[in-house]
Amino acid sequence: MTAAGDRLGPTLFERSRPGRGGGKVPHPPKDALARIPADQLRVDGPHLPEVAEPELTRHYVNLSQLNYAVDTGFYPLGSCTMKWNPKVNEWAARLSGFASLHPFAPDELAQGTLQLLWELEQALAEIGGMRAVTLQPAAGAQGELTGILMVRAYHRSRGDLDRTEVLVPDSAHGTNPATASMAGFKTVSIPSAPDGGVDVAAFRAALGPRTAAVMITNPSTLGLFESRIGELLDAVHAVGALAYMDGANLNAIMGRFKPGEAGFDVMHINVHKTFSTPHGGGGPGAGPVGVGDRLLPFLPSPRVLREPDGRFRLERPGERPSSIGRVRAFAGNAGVLVRAYAYIRAHGAAGLREVSDDAVLAANYIKSQVAGVLDVPFSRHCMHEFVASGATLKAETGISTLDLAKRLIDHGYHPPTIYFPLTVKEALLIEPTETESLETLDAFVAALRAIVEEAHTDPEMLHSAPHSSPVRRLDETTAARQPNLRWRGMTGEQTPCPD
Amino acid sequence: MAYGPHTPEDRSAMLEAIGVASVDELFADIPAALRASALKLPPPESEAELAGRLHHLAGRNRVDLVSFLGAGAYRHYVPAVVDQLLLRGEFYTAYTPYQPEISQGTLQTIYEYQSMMGELTGMDVVSASHYDGATATAEGALMTCRATRRERVLVSRGVHPHYRQTLCTYFAGADFVADEIPLLAEGPASGTTDLAALERMLADPERPVAGVVVANPSFLGLLEPMAKVADLAHAAGALFVAVVEPVSLAVLASPATYGADIACGEGQPLGIPLAYGGPYLGILACREPLVRQIPGRLVGMTTDVDGKRAFVMTLRAREQDIRREKASSNICTNQALCALAASIYLGAIGPHGLRDVAALGAARAVELERALAEAGAPRVHRGPYLNEFAVRVPDAPEVHRRLLARGVLAGLALAAVEPDDPSLADALLVCATEVTTPDEIEVFAWTLRDEIERGRQLSLPSLGEGAR
Numbered sequence: 001m002t003a004a005g006d007r008l009g010p011t012l013f014e015r016s017r018p019g020r021g022g023g024k025v026p027h028p029p030k031d032a033l034a035r036i037p038a039d040q041l042r043v044d045g046p047h048l049p050e051v052a053e054p055e056l057t058r059h060y061v062n063l064s065q066l067n068y069a070v071d072t073g074f075y076p077l078g079s080c081t082m083k084w085n086p087k088v089n090e091w092a093a094r095l096s097g098f099a100s101l102h103p104f105a106p107d108e109l110a111q112g113t114l115q116l117l118w119e120l121e122q123a124l125a126e127i128g129g130m131r132a133v134t135l136q137p138a139a140g141a142q143g144e145l146t147g148i149l150m151v152r153a154y155h156r157s158r159g160d161l162d163r164t165e166v167l168v169p170d171s172a173h174g175t176n177p178a179t180a181s182m183a184g185f186k187t188v189s190i191p192s193a194p195d196g197g198v199d200v201a202a203f204r205a206a207l208g209p210r211t212a213a214v215m216i217t218n219p220s221t222l223g224l225f226e227s228r229i230g231e232l233l234d235a236v237h238a239v240g241a242l243a244y245m246d247g248a249n250l251n252a253i254m255g256r257f258k259p260g261e262a263g264f265d266v267m268h269i270n271v272h273k274t275f276s277t278p279h280g281g282g283g284p285g286a287g288p289v290g291v292g293d294r295l296l297p298f299l300p301s302p303r304v305l306r307e308p309d310g311r312f313r314l315e316r317p318g319e320r321p322s323s324i325g326r327v328r329a330f331a332g333n334a335g336v337l338v339r340a341y342a343y344i345r346a347h348g349a350a351g352l353r354e355v356s357d358d359a360v361l362a363a364n365y366i367k368s369q370v371a372g373v374l375d376v377p378f379s380r381h382c383m384h385e386f387v388a389s390g391a392t393l394k395a396e397t398g399i400s401t402l403d404l405a406k407r408l409i410d411h412g413y414h415p416p417t418i419y420f421p422l423t424v425k426e427a428l429l430i431e432p433t434e435t436e437s438l439e440t441l442d443a444f445v446a447a448l449r450a451i452v453e454e455a456h457t458d459p460e461m462l463h464s465a466p467h468s469s470p471v472r473r474l475d476e477t478t479a480a481r482q483p484n485l486r487w488r489g490m491t492g493e494q495t496p497c498p499d
Numbered sequence: 500m501a502y503g504p505h506t507p508e509d510r511s512a513m514l515e516a517i518g519v520a521s522v523d524e525l526f527a528d529i530p531a532a533l534r535a536s537a538l539k540l541p542p543p544e545s546e547a548e549l550a551g552r553l554h555h556l557a558g559r560n561r562v563d564l565v566s567f568l569g570a571g572a573y574r575h576y577v578p579a580v581v582d583q584l585l586l587r588g589e590f591y592t593a594y595t596p597y598q599p600e601i602s603q604g605t606l607q608t609i610y611e612y613q614s615m616m617g618e619l620t621g622m623d624v625v626s627a628s629h630y631d632g633a634t635a636t637a638e639g640a641l642m643t644c645r646a647t648r649r650e651r652v653l654v655s656r657g658v659h660p661h662y663r664q665t666l667c668t669y670f671a672g673a674d675f676v677a678d679e680i681p682l683l684a685e686g687p688a689s690g691t692t693d694l695a696a697l698e699r700m701l702a703d704p705e706r707p708v709a710g711v712v713v714a715n716p717s718f719l720g721l722l723e724p725m726a727k728v729a730d731l732a733h734a735a736g737a738l739f740v741a742v743v744e745p746v747s748l749a750v751l752a753s754p755a756t757y758g759a760d761i762a763c764g765e766g767q768p769l770g771i772p773l774a775y776g777g778p779y780l781g782i783l784a785c786r787e788p789l790v791r792q793i794p795g796r797l798v799g800m801t802t803d804v805d806g807k808r809a810f811v812m813t814l815r816a817r818e819q820d821i822r823r824e825k826a827s828s829n830i831c832t833n834q835a836l837c838a839l840a841a842s843i844y845l846g847a848i849g850p851h852g853l854r855d856v857a858a859l860g861a862a863r864a865v866e867l868e869r870a871l872a873e874a875g876a877p878r879v880h881r882g883p884y885l886n887e888f889a890v891r892v893p894d895a896p897e898v899h900r901r902l903l904a905r906g907v908l909a910g911l912a913l914a915a916v917e918p919d920d921p922s923l924a925d926a927l928l929v930c931a932t933e934v935t936t937p938d939e940i941e942v943f944a945w946t947l948r949d950e951i952e953r954g955r956q957l958s959l960p961s962l963g964e965g966a967r
Contacts, residue, residue, distance in 0.1 A: 008603065008807065012611050012846050021849035024578045025933050028859035033750055035865065037883055040722050042752050046618040048850040053580055056846045060608070064589035067604035071588025084502045085592050088546050093774075094582070097557025102568050103776030104911050105561075106903060112559030113775045123540055138630035138777065139832035141819070149672050178819035178829035183672040187824040225528035256526050258535040272832065276502075280836030281605040282595040282627065282796065284778030287832075300668070317660075317918055325668040329571060329633035329661035329765070330776025342553060346501040348543030357522045358503050358510075364525055365513040381517075381525045409601055414594075420820075437504040438512065464804070469600035471803040479801035479813040483790070485624055487614035 008470055009062055013487045016049040021056075066470045067281070068414045074440050076366075078385045078417035078429025079173070079221055081251045081273035083359075086346070089276065089339035098338050103330035107313040113334055114312035118304045120341045121288070127344075127352065128247070128267055129258025130290030134299045135332040140248060142327060143268030143287025144179040144215075149324045150266060150291065150298040151213045151242050152183055157298075157322070163212035163241070169198050171222055171421040176215045176246060185212055192423050196222045196378045196387075198232060207239045216264075217246040219253065219383035221421045221429070223363065233263035242266065242294065250274040251433070252360055252383035255353030265292045275340035286333040286340065297322035302331060358434035359384040362441060366432050369445040373452050377424055385431035387424050388416075394426055399455040399462050401426040406473065407454065409466035411447040501543065565939045566908040567867070569887050569930030570718070570916070571632065571659045572776065573768045575746070575856060576934050578847040581770045581840055591836055595796075599811045600803075605835065606810035609798040612838040615845050619748040620762040621755025622784035627796035627812075628838040629781025629830065632765025633665035636712065636742050638783060638828055639763040640666055642792040643710025643738040644675050645827070651676040652710040653700050655692040657717030658742055660916050666712070676706075680713075684922065690719050690880035690889070694727055701735035708735055710761075714742035715751070719928065720887030721880055722751075729758030738789075745769050745782060745841075746860070747885050749853035754784075761785045770844025771837050780837040791817060794828030856933045860886035863931035863940070870944035871929070875951040879926050887930035889913065895925045898950050905946050 033041065051059070068075070075082035093099065101113055121133040137143040148166065155163045166180035169190045177187040188206050193199040198216070207214075214236050218226045226232065236243045245259040245267035251274040259267050271277045272285035279285070291299060301323040302315035314331060347355060360383055367376060367386045375389040390401040405415030405428070417429040432441055455462055466472060505513075510522075519525060544552065566574065585591060589604060596602030596609075613625040629635040640652045652670075654663055656679050663679070670677045678700060681693045692713050701708050711732040715723045725741060732739040741759035746768045754762035766780030767773070785793050791814070799813035819826040848856065864886040868878060871890050879889040892898050899912040910929035917923045931940070 008809075011607065011614070012842075013614060021847070022852060024848050024852050025576055025855050026859060027855055028862045028933075032858040032862035035883065036722070036750075036861070036885070039726070040751055040883065042748070042750055043756070046749060046753070046850055046853075048615055048618055048845055048853065050849050050851075051846055053578075053847065056843070057580060057584065059846070060584045060590075060843060061587065063604040063607055064584075064587040065604065066602075066607075067589040067593045068598070068601035069589045070592035075594065077594055080594055082594060086502055088550060090586065090591075092550070092553040092557075094772075095553065095557035097560040097562055099772040099774050100562040100574075101560045101775045102566065102574075102773045102908070103572050104568055104570050104916075105775070105908070106900075108903070109561040109564070109908070110775065112556040115559065116556050126539055129535065138634065138834070139830070141829045141831045142630060142634070145672070145829060149668065152672065173831075174819035174821070174823045174826065175829045175831050177824035178822070178826040181824045181826070182669070182829050184674050225526075227528040227530060230530055230533055253529075253535075255538045256535055257529050257533065261536060262533045270832075278591045278836075279594045279832075280591050280834075281593045281602075281608075281839065282835030283833040284630075284835075284837055285832040286778075317916060324671070326633070326661055326664040327668055328665055328777075329631050329659065329779075333777035335772065335774035335778050338553070342549060345541065345544050345552065346546070346549050349538035349540040351501060351543045352540070353538060355503070358505055360525050361505075361510060361513050361517075361522055364517045364519075368517045381519075381527065405598075406600065409598070414601065415598055434503050434505075438509045466600050470603050471600055471807050471809040472805055474599050474803050474809050474811045475801045476811055476813065479799040479811050480815075483797070483813055484800040485610075485613055485790075485797055485813075486617035487611070 011487055012049040012051060012059055015051050015055055015059060018050055020050045020052045073412060073414065074436055074444055075414040076416050076430050076432050076444065077414060078431040079248060081431060081433060083276055083433040084435035085276055085278040086343065089342045092342050093335045093338045111312055114304055116341050117337060118306055118312055120337055121304060123344050124269055124288050125290055127254055128269065128290040129260030130267065131292050131296055132299060133288050133290045134303065135286065135288045135337055136300050136327055137287035137289055138328055138333050139283060139285045140268055140270040140287040141175040141179065143289045144175055145182055146289050146300055146327050147244055147266040147268055148179050148183040148213060150295045153298040153324050154242065154295055155212055163210055165210045166212055167206050167214040171220055171423045172215060172217055173221060173246065173248060196220065196224045197226050197228060200228055203232060204235055207235055207241065209239065211239055211241040213242045213244050215244040215246055217248060219249045222378060222387050223382040223385035224378060225383055229262060248273060249384060252356055254356040255349065256356060260290060260292055266295050271336060271340040276343040277336045277339040284333050284336055286336040298324050300324055300327045355434050362432040362434060362436060366430060366441055366445060370448060373449050385429055388428045388430060389424055390426035390428065393452060393455055397455040397459050399459055401428055403462045403465060404451055407451045407462050407465035408447060410468045413444055413447060564906050564908040565942050567910045567929040567943060568908050570911040570928050571765060572773055573932055574773065574934055575768055575932055577770045577844065580847050581843045584843050585836065585840055590839060596812060599809065603809060606798050608839050608842055610800060610810045612842045613798060615842055616782055616784055619745055620743065620784045621753035622762050623787040624790045624793055625784040626793050627798060628834040629783045629795055630834060631777060631779040631781045633662040635763040635781030635783040636662045637666040637669040638794050639740045639761040640710055640712055641669060641673060642761055642789060643740060645792050646738060646789055647709040649707045649709035651678065651706050651708050652712060653678050653680050653697065653708055654712040655680045655714065656682050657692050657719060657723060658712055658714045659718045662742065687881050690721050691717065691723050691882055692728065694724060694731065698731055701731060701737065708737040710738045710740050712740040712742060716744060716747060716885050716887065719880065719889050720884040722883045722885065725757040746853065746857050750857040760789060766837065766841045769841035771840050778834055778837050780834050780841055790814065792827055795830045795833055859933040860931055863935045866937065867929065867931045867940050870940050871947065874944040874948035876947055886932060887928065889926045889928050891925055892927055892951065893925060894954055895927050898954065899927060901950050902946055907943050907946050909943065909947065
């Protein structure tokens, strides 16, 4: 594959040789642990790898080269907003003033970070049309939990104890129903209408005195703006329920639609999507939550406060008894939030609006080009992403969306999100983001077209794709049936190392 | 736009291909009445201006004090290689490894992380990561409820207060009960979990206990009787959740050896910057029989169609994108890059280096204990500790403030986080690690002695009046 050859290599455990490594920290006195009772001490191990720095470095550099990443290529992964991660943000988060600040540092030592967090809260509240924002949640899903726990606290504070249900459209991210369960609610699934929107009749029928909240992703996971949103929100509020906005798709609507203004009571924001903080191979992110007036008293503690004299401080324990409490230790993923702040300051209002405009433009452009290649089930203008379907291709050639996606790897692309949303057969959810050039978008469409051609001429080759990746399709069944979840240095059987 | 590539010509070409005259037409689905008011934000800044602003803000933080602050987040030396490797764009700009063929780098590093944490904790199964120590602890406690079908856990007051508070928030959502196990108020084991109280709480037949949660070292730095807790919990049919600190596991008994069913904790000490509380690393691990209850991603070893060894996310039927409302948790995004940092840190420092880190911190802590005692601040408790302990200082919050002005961050004034515990009103929680120097200890002890002395003199006149 590369000039250096196949980079699959041994695990760090297999590279270990007793006596290698060392020199990083001074040695302690021999009797350093003599005062610790023997029954508290470790008897054996830990059997961690012993490697020298050159080998360690090559191990990780070579592993890194097995990855596809935004830094290496186009990543049109729908619902994940794989936009460019600006380099200055990485630099900023590593500034010693930010990176070395202890989370229990007294407020007077933390004025820089507190100011940054406070200003970021204001900016996100403005973008979302919300009254206030908490930056505490560590990720979007934790933001959802925080939001729904606030909904629960709101109803309870009014003595309204019968609201046991949360309505979730069937096209929603899995985190929505999982969140409802964690917050003690029963999920009621609402079907989609043929045009991809929420089925208004089914929605109205499900609403009632037992409804605590409705979770709506707008634009939806189909990449469509819910044009009846005003009507839906009115119906939600008419029965005394609250409206939760899943802000996963905020990248489409900055400067165009403020959920709080439209009537949403609470929303979360994925800064690792819209605000460019890197995905890190799965995390960390941050999931700020914005609220309107109804939920303001219930925000998790501590909040970041600005005193009349302009100083900033964290709320003290117990200062606001109406709070739902803590959702994690300390004040939030501050290191991630520095990056989000930098992104917002780099753009300003006009820049963020342009981000959304360009994201929507790029998605509609790809959609217009893909329309002759694959099925595009929803023909109206999309937002920042759109759903294509390989249903016709499969019927004609036997090539599934999975095959097509795997073949895209051979053409040098990360596949789009596939088989999601669950409501579209053979779905591909394509999200180009605003940071990809027209040449890249065209080349991607050309690759799709070439693969569809291949599906007709050489289907076998597609069934067995990818062919050029470091490994080919994996045996996921055995992985699940006989899980091998950790290296057993001294015991278990090993699968032979590839070299 | 700061990072976009589109020229006006590009945009025109795209609009033409779509068949619309302007971008506005693409937003026609947004009802006119619901269109956003004008966005009001500070003006955009060039990278040079932005860098200046961020530099200024970072400079407003004070990170130059001589610090003895730990309390759940610890200063350690991080080998230079760790951040160099974390800056590989192939790692930090990749998404979750849902396409294993082009994600073997991330997948193998997660498998290695699981394996290293497995070695440290002795547990069979380690999740790919959770948000932080607090949320990992809350999820560990929820696992005990699912596994036992009971709805009550007992949490020692020796568990970090933020973890206890987070656990309570999560438990309120699940309608489960979390009761606190008190600490012994006096005696040689004062400050550790009250085993007699635990036994009584476990004995209530009306309210069966799913899990017992105890931290070692405790929030107060003390070593807990973990093996006895395990026996008591298991005798009552409950599971035992150990909250651990990973560096300490280089020298302290592992959760597996003292009978824990679940281990959780904060991975920040493993090469992750303090960064005002995050992003950190939630460690969550369990014994094999609990594997279906563990939340979050798991990576397993398998082979590809050519028989090559490879790695893949597995047992995914626990996760929200598959099981939706029946998932073991709603977690999706985790802290993968922090898990990678911890792995590289462990690889760089090695098992002997990690023992040195833990043992040198313990050695420095003893020097600190002696110096502070001589300065007039004796330990609050008597039992063994590793590298963190509480000292008694008259008017501790005020002395803490005064020391700040003199460039010393004297640990944590416990009254600030445990306001309801009068026994800690005059206590400072202090820690030493391998980066603590004898000079720093001397500066701390000297200024503390000075402040205690000053406090004594200030209070003399009133004493005099009382005597007259």
